[in-house]
Amino acid sequence: MKPKRALAIAVATLASVIAQLVTASGQADENSAPVYLTEIPSGYRDWKLISVAHEEGNLHSFAAMLGNDVAFKAFRDGTLPYPDGSIIAALHYGHVASEENDKVFGDPQSFVPGPPSNTQFMVKDSKKYAATGGWGFGHFNKDGSLGTDAQLKTCFPCHAKASRDFVFTNYAP
């Protein structure tokens, strides 16, 4: 092969490889960009109870975790990873003292949910949410409005530290 022809082939090959790399990179970016929930899953307040939680620190919150039928069955059966179609709702409330209960008990010892603070969701769809462990995350404020991008970006890195398929909650029997 003549040097000029060899160079031309090499340049063409390089250009093709670069083009493929750019395309692949573009696709990868598209696929790995986190996709967040934009709508509250309907009927979630009627779902079954998975467990409850209480956070202090800066949160002072109660949580009740509810699951749709797919998620609830997986929690109860101990199925891991959670199957596609699983949806977990975390209902958050303030953690406030109950004056009425404390009077009856005679001691300041009783805490109940205050006003709702936010509702968060995890939806399992291993293809749609492949970039975030198969889970789509959602954060909705107390008025139902969508959380900010800054809020939504915190979901996955934190849940990535959970030991059971990105989920912290255990089933409370």
Next chain:
Amino acid sequence: MKPKRALAIAVATLASVIAQLVTASGQADENSAPVYLTEIPSGYRDWKLISVAHEEGNLHSFAAMLGNDVAFKAFRDGTLPYPDGSIIAALHYGHVASEENDKVFGDPQSFVPGPPSNTQFMVKDSKKYAATGGWGFGHFNKDGSLGTDAQLKTCFPCHAKASRDFVFTNYAP
């Protein structure tokens, strides 16, 4: 009327009144003797969530209150008094620190349900449980066995101090 005859009538009347009082008292005791639940209502763990609670003092407990369909609808609609057929379940657990969550948060701030401690029920039947405000109370230990009489006797006097038809719990939206 001769004094002796008046005395005899008075004595007979008194005896009759006493007999009536004794009978009435006997009946009243029979009707007002508290009737407690002896069996766990089936399927309660699948009921919908009414609310959650956290008790400190000597309890250090989490509670999740679930309601059957009749109770849940009444809570959601704010119906008082609760209709016959309402059943409220209070699932109690220890209130324990979550080592896994605390590691992720980097602070000792996260509390989750420990092992179940007991499950309590209130069943509304205004005739059967007329002596205790229309509510039948039940207390079942973590192994499913029935609570002691001493435990069961504490339910009604305490719930009698609640301001909404013997119920402390409010619906958490």
